[in-house]
Amino acid sequence: MNILLNNCAVIISGNSWQPGIGDPTILGWLTVFSYFLTAFCYFKCGHKNRRDSWIWWVTGLFLLLLGINKQLDLQSLFTVIAKNIAIEQNWYEQRRSVQKNFIIGLITIVFASFMFFIQGMGRKVKQFILPLFGVVFLLTFIIIRAASFHHVDQLLGWQLAGFRLNWLLELGGISCVAIAAIKQICKTRR
Template sequence: MSGLANCVAAAWQPGIGDPNATGWLTVLAYLLCFALSAKVWLKLHGRGGRAFWGLVALLMLALAVNKQLDLQSALTASGRCLAQAQGWYDHRRIVQMAFVLGVLGLMFLALLMGLRALRGQLWRNGIALSGLMVLCSFVAVRAIGFHHMDALIGSHGFGVSTNYLFENVGLLLIALNALWILRRG
């Protein structure tokens, strides 16, 4: 194994990333959103918004798997090991900021593309698009791994972590929008 691979292997091991009750509830919420999104995708056969719901379904399934494998921690460990191996670890804040700006730029571009793709359909899919943006913001914050951001989302309110609330608000919005479409007949 190379030095970089050894460093990542020492910093991250595949396994259950969030083995507590709230972690498993969130996985179930992702899987529920996947099932609802897939049902909406099937229902919208030949109608506007179908591609959006197909992408949401795939993303929910991928995020359900990622939730317990903690792949964003592998990404963070890889970045840290690369910075150490290449000697720019002391200047990592510049790279982190560029990464943050890049992620925010991609999210903004995805939002614009979503708005354009859903033109004329936004009234029907806007709540899910909002939930998706909340969820993508959460995933980006987790992937970036800034210590002060980790402290913020690791704090507790209402008896549960802000992390849990932030992630599940996005999932709730997606599920509510899917249920609304499915109930409209």
């Protein structure tokens, strides 16, 4: 039995996952291209800016991984694994409280990582405010997607002028991060 998960063509047969293209639409591929292009820009900035290179490289790696995940849809694999564990261990009926605790844990880890990242930046936080805003935007989007509650999935599928809210949120976050890299590249060329 094949199902459509979050309007994406990921194949889930029964309680198993098979790799497929997570979002085979034009905007899905545009999003992947945007992740990869922005990651490339960040790697280029990391190469050119020796003092701040770790900030550029870490953010570039984060974007590269998000681009890969966009089409592999690895969170669906995680969901299937968690569902199978819940069924085997007889706590599937209580999954909502486990999901809630998982999201709280994820938010805590993201917040702690973000604070560690900001602390490592020191006084450069102001210089990197736009990419930080974009990363926070993307992390918020990821946490919302990870919640995978039915009403959240319905919200992300909502359309505005023919564009799913899902695409607008993700591409908006990528855009903030990309603008910062493009500005830095232009600055170093002068």
